[in-house]
Amino acid sequence: MMKRRNTRPRAFDPDPNAPQCCCDMPDCASPAGYRAPRSRDALNQYYWFCLEHVRDYNARWDYYKGMSTAQIEAQLRADTRWDRPSWAFGQSASSRRAAPQDDDILDPLDILGQHRQARAERARAQAAPRTPSALREPLAILGLPWPVSLEEAKTQYRALARKNHPDTNNGSRAAEERLKQINVAFTIVKTHLLTENLEKTG
Known part of the structure; x- marks a missing residue:
């Protein structure tokens, strides 16, 4: 009995439409048979690698x-939602088109202005990056907002250290505890920012 040959390509077989060229990895002369996107902004533009280098590229891809x-x-x-717009359940297209805007309503007492300001403040709060939970208390002690740069943290730390040093507060125990x-x-914030910077550059 003849054994049927499996003609399906294996998952790691080269792309049959690969260009006849060498791997895009510098100093690699192996044939390029595997494609990888150049960046998240150019997903339809590719590098062409050999099997070894496409595996390495994919392992590092973020x-x-x-x-x-x-x-x-x-x-x-x-x-x-596949990059498609969405609306609240039960809201028809006609009601969305017909919804009046605040600017279309006569408001001599500026009643709606207060609502607009509240909505703007909520939008700003939602757009701002959330403070990491581990940094909430340290940032509050340093009197710093989030996000913050390492230089800003250092500047604030120096100012607070000078202000709360026991030598400038007649040896006050309260100042000493505050300085601790x-x-x-500052150590917690600095460690977090240095780790974050390493992850971005690594």
């Missing part, structure tokens, strides 16, 4: 590299 937490969340929300808290808070 679609969200360089994006903030808010940008990643927005991208994930868009992906779950400031030192711990």
Whole structure:
């Protein structure tokens, strides 16, 4: 009995439409048979690698590299609905088109203006990156907002250290305890920012 030959390509077989060229990895002369996107902004433009280098490239690929937490969340929300607009359940297209805008309504007492300001403040709060939970207390001790740069944290730390040093407060025990808290808070913030910078550049 003849054994039927399996003609299906294996998952790691080269792309039959690959260009006849060498691997795009510098100093590699192997044939290029596998494609990989150049960046998240150019998913239809490809590098062509050999099997070894496409595996290495894919292992290092990070679609969200360089994006903030808010940008990643927005991208994930868009992906779950295939980048199509969405509306509240039960809201018809005609009602969306007919919805009046605040600017279309005569408001001599500026009653709607208060609502517009509240909505703007909510929008700003939602757009701002969320403070990492581990940094909330240290940032509060240092009196710093989030996000913050390492240089800003250093400047604020120096100012607080000078202000709360026991030598400038007649040897006050309260100032000494406050300085200890400031030192711990700054160490936590500095470590987080240095780790974050390494992850972005790595």
